[in-house]
């Protein structure tokens with residue numbers, strides 16, 4: 001159910017007017033809807049009900065502590081990719097015992113922290129990483145729970161920067177080398193081989209590539225079983241996409257439909273080969289939980305019509321939302337208060353000194369300076385990818401719950417952007 005709707009001609013997040021939010025907290029500001037967040041998470045939880053399954057929210061999509069806390073209280077686990085993200089999970093009251101650690105470059109310090117905090121599992125992506133983890137666990141007198149991230153060489157049919165499951169990508173152990181890598185892992189004294197993992201890419205609109213990857217993992221689990229390596233879980237990663245409103249794009253597969261098909265396959269396989277003995281299933285969704293729950297609220301500073309192009313200069317920029325310039329991503333824009341006046345074609349750009357600093361191109365909008373715009377579907381990979389380029393303080397973040405507005409991250413001041421720096425004599 002959409003929670004960003006016009007009421008009396010003004011765009012609202014649940015019961016709160018975006019215009020009132022801009023007046024109180026300024027712009028640019030990320031505005032999240034708590035109801036959307038919970039509905040999206042519960043689409044996974046509901047499809048997993050009564051099953052041995054764990055939804056590990058991929059917090060790289062949006063790691064605001066209040067977001068993590070809300071999801072943790074719904075039973076979420078977390079997929080992390082750094083020691084910093086683990087510290088956020090803990091600060092938000094999340095459970096390290098429901099946390100899995102992905103990523104190709106884990107440091108010794110990160111491994112040590114994760115072992116000391118008792119995470120559920122390391123998703124290991126290479127043989128050198130296995131050896132490092134074995135050594136770190138040995139030094140601590142512990143055994144590290146390990147799942148291998150296998151690269152199933154499946155084409156996820158998404159933007160090349162966010163496809164991760166092809167041979168050409170840096171991620172995971174190649175499918176052909178997976179068996180030998182499992183043997184190597186099983187022979188190391190300080191590792192417990194517990195699972196298998198893959199993540200083939202992000203913003204997938206169709207679940208066919210995910211089910212193809214599942215079939216490959218299933219075959220591999222059977223081969224490992226025959227070798228005496230018995231796994232306790234299968235982690236299929238994240239990747240389900242959202243509707244950004246791109247003309248011609250098919251709508252994304254509903255989460256419940258995808259999980260239904262996935263569980264049906266797993267159940268049929270377990271019934272045929274393992275007397276129906278269940279296998280724990282882990283998911284790592286990010287975008288499909290938070291993207292639709294957020295908008296980026298920005299104000300028009302100047303209108304600069306020109307012979308070739310009309311530029312609408314707003315107070316948000318590529319440092320606040322990198323997706324358009326990084327991926328050429330199309331993001332929806334809506335006027336917070338709609339005008340009756342004539343619409344013109346605008347390129348919506350920020351104040352940063354780069355021609356790549358654009359948020360939207362060729363949009364038909366009726367605008368005046370001072371108007372507010374909402375960039376839609378901006379709750380994922382927005383604030384988490386923000387930077388301080390041009391010494392811009394990062395945006396504020398608020399969560400709306402009904403008609404209550406919670407400021408969950410105050411605006412960063414420009415002075416705070418250089419507070420860690422020091423002069424030399």
Ligand SMILES: Cc1ncc(COP(=O)(O)O)c(C=O)c1O
Pocket residue numbers: 058061079102103164199201202203237238239240284285286287288
């Ligand atoms: C290992 C891993 N898991 C999960 C995710 C979350 O993906 P998405 O936001 O597409 O669900 C990502 C990002 O693509 C990832 O790299």
Ligand SMILES: N[C@@H](CCCC[NH3+])C(=O)O
Pocket residue numbers: 060162202203323380381
């Ligand atoms: N940052 C990307 C997704 C990255 C996925 C991380 N593995 C995006 O905005 O679409």
